[in-house]
Each structure stands twice: as C-alpha cells, then as structure tokens.
Amino acid sequence: MSETAAANAPRIGFVSLGCPKALTDSELILTQLAAEGYQTSKTLEGADLVIVNTCGFIDEAVQESLEAIGEALSVGGGKVIVTGCLGAKTIAAPASAAAAGQSGASGGEPENLIRRMHPAVLAVTGPHATQEVMDAVHRHLPRPHDPFLDLVPGAFGAAGIKLTPRHYAYLKISEGCNHRCTFCIIPSLRGDLVSRPVGDVLKEAQALFEGGVKELLVISQDTAAYGVEVKYRTGFWEGRPIKTRMLDLVRALADLAGQYGAWLRLHYVYPYPHVDEVLALMAEGRVLPYLDVPFQHSAPSVLRRMKRPASGEQNLERIRRWRALCPQLVIRSTFIAGFPGETPAEFEHLLDFIAQARLDRVGCFAYSPVDGAAANALPGMLPAQERQARRARLMAVAEAVSTAKLRERVGAVMQVLVDAAPALGRKGGVGRSYADAPEIDGVVHLLTPEKISKQLRVGQFTQARIVDTRGHDLVGVPV
Ligand code: SF4
Numbered sequence: 001m002s003e004t005a006a007a008n009a010p011r012i013g014f015v016s017l018g019c020p021k022a023l024t025d026s027e028l029i030l031t032q033l034a035a036e037g038y039q040t041s042k043t044l045e046g047a048d049l050v051i052v053n054t055c056g057f058i059d060e061a062v063q064e065s066l067e068a069i070g071e072a073l074s075v076g077g078g079k080v081i082v083t084g085c086l087g088a089k090t091i092a093a094p095a096s097a098a099a100a101g102q103s104g105a106s107g108g109e110p111e112n113l114i115r116r117m118h119p120a121v122l123a124v125t126g127p128h129a130t131q132e133v134m135d136a137v138h139r140h141l142p143r144p145h146d147p148f149l150d151l152v153p154g155a156f157g158a159a160g161i162k163l164t165p166r167h168y169a170y171l172k173i174s175e176g177c178n179h180r181c182t183f184c185i186i187p188s189l190r191g192d193l194v195s196r197p198v199g200d201v202l203k204e205a206q207a208l209f210e211g212g213v214k215e216l217l218v219i220s221q222d223t224a225a226y227g228v229e230v231k232y233r234t235g236f237w238e239g240r241p242i243k244t245r246m247l248d249l250v251r252a253l254a255d256l257a258g259q260y261g262a263w264l265r266l267h268y269v270y271p272y273p274h275v276d277e278v279l280a281l282m283a284e285g286r287v288l289p290y291l292d293v294p295f296q297h298s299a300p301s302v303l304r305r306m307k308r309p310a311s312g313e314q315n316l317e318r319i320r321r322w323r324a325l326c327p328q329l330v331i332r333s334t335f336i337a338g339f340p341g342e343t344p345a346e347f348e349h350l351l352d353f354i355a356q357a358r359l360d361r362v363g364c365f366a367y368s369p370v371d372g373a374a375a376n377a378l379p380g381m382l383p384a385q386e387r388q389a390r391r392a393r394l395m396a397v398a399e400a401v402s403t404a405k406l407r408e409r410v411g412a413v414m415q416v417l418v419d420a421a422p423a424l425g426r427k428g429g430v431g432r433s434y435a436d437a438p439e440i441d442g443v444v445h446l447l448t449p450e451k452i453s454k455q456l457r458v459g460q461f462t463q464a465r466i467v468d469t470r471g472h473d474l475v476g477v478p479v
Contacts, residue, residue: 009144011039012137013047015068018055018084025084026053028130033137037144044072049079049122049141051133054086054114062086069118081123081136082114088126089113131165167417167459168215168438169208173201173249177221178229179309181296182375183336183367186221195227198235198244198252205253209260214459215417216257217265217437218250222309224272247277254286261461263417265437267292270309271318276325283326288434291322295333298353299346302339305378319357330435332361337394338387339367341380347390354397360405361441362398366391406442406469409435416444416464416476418456425449425456425478431464433474442472449478 012033016026029051033040044050050072054065065086072080090110114124123136137143174195177187205216220226227233227244234241242248250266257264265288269275275291282289295315297303322329335350354362366387369376382390414433421429428446436442446456446464456462456478464476 009037009039010048010141011041011046012141013044013050013072014040014042015044015050015052015072017053017065017068018061025127025130029053029083029133032130032134036134038137038141044075047075049081049137050075051081051083051137054082054084056084056086056089062089066114066117069114069121073118073120078120079140080118080121081125081133081140082118082121083125083127083129083133085127087112087114087124087129091116165419165458166212167419168217169213170217170219171201171205171208171253172196172219173223173226174220178225179222180307180374181309182305182307182378183339183370183373185370185372188372190221193222193225193229195230195244198227198242198249199237201249202237202242202252202256205256209256209262212459213262214260214461215263215265215438216253217267218253219267221268223266223269224275225270225309247274250278250281250287254281258286263288263434265290265434267437269293271295271315272309276321279322279325279329282329289326289329290332290434290437291329292332292437295353296336297339297346297350299342299349302342302346302350305341306336306339306375316353316356328434330360331357332363332437332441333359334363334365335394336365336367337390338382340375340378340382342367342382342390351394351397354394355401358401358405359398360402360435362395362402363440364391364394364398402472403469406472406474409466409474410468411466413463413465413479414444414474414476416446416462416478418446418458418460418462419443421446421456421458425454428478429456431456431462433464442474444474444476445470447475447477451479454478 014026014030030040041047052065052069052072054069055061056065065084069080069082089112091113092110112124114121122140123132125132125136174193176191176193178193180187208216224246226246226249230244232243232245235244236242237252242252250264253264264286266278269278269291271293278287281287296306296308298315319331335354337347337350366384367382369381416431416433418425418429418431419438425446426448428448431444431446432438432441433444436444444464444466446462447467449456462478464478466474466476468475
C-alpha cells in the first residue's frame with residue numbers, strides 16, 4: 001500500500017478473547033484485513049469499526065465478552081461486528097416477546113444472545129467465520145483501494161493465500177521486486193526480489209491441493225523473474241533437483257496440479273522472451289492458457305519513462321507469437337492512462353495497441369500520484385479531468401474488444417469451476433471458465449442444468465454450453 005493510502009486506510013480495532021482456537025480465527029481475520037489494506041490495532045480509540053472475537057466457554061468468559069462488546073460500542077464509534085463462540089449462542093425468547101409475536105421471538109424461538117444483549121451490533125457470526133466477518137466488514141467499511149497494489153489480486157500477506165474459499169488459493173512465489181517502475185513504491189516498501197525456495201513453494205502447493213484446492217493462482221510482483229536473484233540455483237523437491245526458475249517451477253506445479261485434477265493459473269508475468277516456453281505448457285493443457293501481463297502502456301517512450309521491465313520488447317509481435325503457439329490463450333492486462341507527459345500521439349499509440357492486441361480483459365487506472373513515487377517529479381502532469389477522460393476512452397475501446405471476444409464463445413462447451421451452487425445447483429449457480437480469474441474477471445452464470453439429475457457442487461468442475469453473454473460475463477447451461 002502506498003504511504004498515502006496506508007495513512008488513509010480505514011482502521012479496525014480488534015479484541016480477541018478466548019482459547020488458542022479462537023486466537024487462530026483472530027489471526028486469520030487480521031491477516032485477511034491486512035492483506036486487503038485495512039489498518040488494524042488492539043486499541044479501540046479512533047477505530048472506524050471494531051471486531052470482537054468472543055468466547056462463550058464459561059460464565060466468566062461470557063461476561064467478559066459481553067462487556068467487551070459494550071465497551072466497543074461506546075468507544076469504537078458504534079460500528080461493531082461480533083464473531084466467535086458466543087456469537088453462536090442462543091437463549092430462549094422472553095415469554096412476553098413470544099406472546100406478542102415479536103420479530104425473532106415468535107413462538108418462543110430461541111434468540112441470539114448477543115443480538116438480545118447488544119441489538120446495536122452490525123453483524124454476529126459464530127466461530128471459524130472469516131469470510132462472513134469479511135463480508136460484514138466490506139458492507140460497513142468498504143475496503144481501501146490502492147490502484148498500484150490492486151493490480152495484483154490478494155498478493156499481499158503470505159497467509160492471505162489460505163483465506164480464499166477452499167477450492168482456490170493464491171500461491172506467492174516471491175516477495176519484493178528488482179525493478180524501479182517510476183509510478184510504483186513497492187520496492188521501497190518491500191525491498192528487492194526474494195524468491196521463495198522452490199521446495200517450499202512446491203510443498204505449500206501440495207498442501208493446498210491436498211486440502212481441496214482446485215485452482216492454484218501463482219502470484220508475485222514479477223512471476224517471470226522468479227529465481228533471478230539466486231541465479232536460478234538448484235533446489236530440491238522430493239529428492240529431485242529443480243531449478244529456482246519460472247519454467248522449472250511451473251512445470252513441477254503443473255505436474256502436481258495434474259495429479260489432483262486442478263487448474264494452475266499464472267498472474268503477473270512480464271513479457272520476457274523466456275515466457276514463450278511456458279506457452280508450450282499452456283498449449284499442452286498443463287497450465288491454464290491464461291496470462292495476466294501488466295503492460296501498463298504500449299508507447300516505447302512512455303514505457304521508458306515508466307522504467308518498465310521488458311519495455312524494449314515488441315509486445316504486439318510477442319502477443320501474435322503467443323497466440324500462434326496457443327490459440328486459446330486469454331490475456332488480461334492493466335494500463336495507466338494519462339501518465340505524466342503522455343502526449344496525444346502516445347495515447348493514440350496505446351489505443352491502437354489495445355485495439356490490435358485484442359486483449360480479453362483490460363483494467364485501466366487514470367494516473368494518480370502515489371506519495372514517494374519518482375514519476376511525480378516528471379514534467380507534464382496532466383489535469384485530473386484529462387487523465388480520467390483518457391481512461392474512459394481507453395476502456396471504451398477495450399470493452400468493445402472484450403465484448404466481441406465474449407460473444408465468440410456462444411455455442412462453445414467450456415469447463416467451469418463452480419463457485420456457488422445453492423441447493424446443489426438445481427436452479428443453477430455461478431462458476432468460472434479458464435478465461436476468468438477469481439475476483440478480477442467475469443464469471444459464468446450457470447442456468448438450470450439440462451438433466452434434472454445433474455447436481456452442481458462448489459469446488460467441482462462441470463461442463464457448460466455457453467448460450468449468451470451478460471456484460472463481462474457468460475451465461476451457460478450445465479451439460
Ligand atoms: S515491476 Fe514495477 S510496478 Fe511491479 S512491483 Fe516492481 S516496480 Fe512495482
């Protein structure tokens with residue numbers, strides 16, 4: 001997170017009570033909050049919202065928890081979310097409420113204890129409910145947005161990797177970055193590239209597959225640079241020597257994913273020549289034919305001012321070659337419009353690139369100065385309105401391409417990983433194809449399955465015949 005963003009990030013006070021298991025729950029929630037850019041603290045003063053992880057084991061613990069909630073309500077600005085064992089406790093409705101048929105108490109149905117004692121709390125969950133707590137946090141205190149970090153989905157905080165839904169997970173292969181892009185302060189915050197030992201990465205991947213992960217998303221600041229700083233030294237995995245190098249790691253990960261019938265998706269890959277070798281693995285079906293390549297711009301002069309890695313590459317040429325190697329390849333990228341000094345001709349170059357490269361998914365930020373970034377000192381800062389206008393023009397071109405490419409899929413049968421399937425998917429659900437990374441791309445809306453006997457389950461694959469598009473999404477019938 002940039003310094004400005006960090007200073008402005010919403011602050012969440014956290015009270016953690018109870019046993020070691022409750023503590024682990026707290027750690028998971030705190031890690032996820034940090035991974036999403038929230039500030040957290042153990043004190044309540046000045047907090048924008050407070051989370052209380054409660055204990056309901058003995059009366060004393062119940063009392064302590066109830067008092068902590070009361071204090072949080074009075075000190076923490078009134079926004080309080082309660083989780084933990086006490087959150088799951090119910091008590092009998094008072095006779096008078098039952099008789100009057102009051103909401104939540106009619107017929108003497110048990111009431112949630114916390115709701116009864118502290119009706120002002122915003123949300124109450126039981127233990128092990130990280131996702132529910134995060135959903136409540138998002139509802140009441142929107143997550144902070146830092147355009148230069150949000151380019152990588154969930155990449156910050158190693159333990160965040162394990163906080164996704166059970167069936168997909170992020171696998172961070174390195175930390176830090178050796179580049180010095182002028183708009184970015186990540187290297188000054190996180191230091192130079194440090195690649196994780198290849199054996200550790202593979203061990204974690206195996207544990208995730210063992211735990212039911214069906215889609216593994218490889219992340220870092222610069223995935224293609226994996227192992228550069230250790231000169232691609234040889235590491236070991238199950239007694240086998242494996243080089244600390246992207247291609248070797250991806251091969252080994254692809255073997256593992258194959259054993260578990262899981263997908264392997266690569267994020268943040270810069271267009272270095274050696275990426276071509278990974279395309280062969282995609283063409284063979286061992287790695288999802290999906291590349292998240294943050295181009296940021298196309299005009300060589302702007303790329304030089306940005307000090308982008310691989311800025312000398314002929315990116316249109318490279319994309320053509322990638323598509324020749326792997327025709328089903330989906331490319332996602334992000335761009336910055338209105339970089340300092342961007343001339344109308346440089347911007348037109350970018351629009352041309354977007355149209356010709358026919359990228360499947362595009363994100364674009366209007367340039368915004370991040371405190372401490374070298375680009376702020378570059379001449380030719382454009383007015384904010386112009387930067388926004390360029391962003392809008394770029395997105396219009398990108399969306400036209402993207403929509404046309406989505407329409408080409410109508411009629412195809414695609415493999416879909418199911419993300420949601422209420423009532424076993426009898427009325428459909430939501431999933432994603434290889435073309436959709438979680439949270440940043442579209443989805444496949446699944447309609448009622450063709451066969452009445454067909455069931456959909458979260459974390460399982462289904463085939464779906466694509467029948468329509470809906471905005472950035474596809475609509476399919478499970479077959
Ligand atoms: S490659 Fe550039 S944008 Fe990405 S983390 Fe490194 S310095 Fe920042």
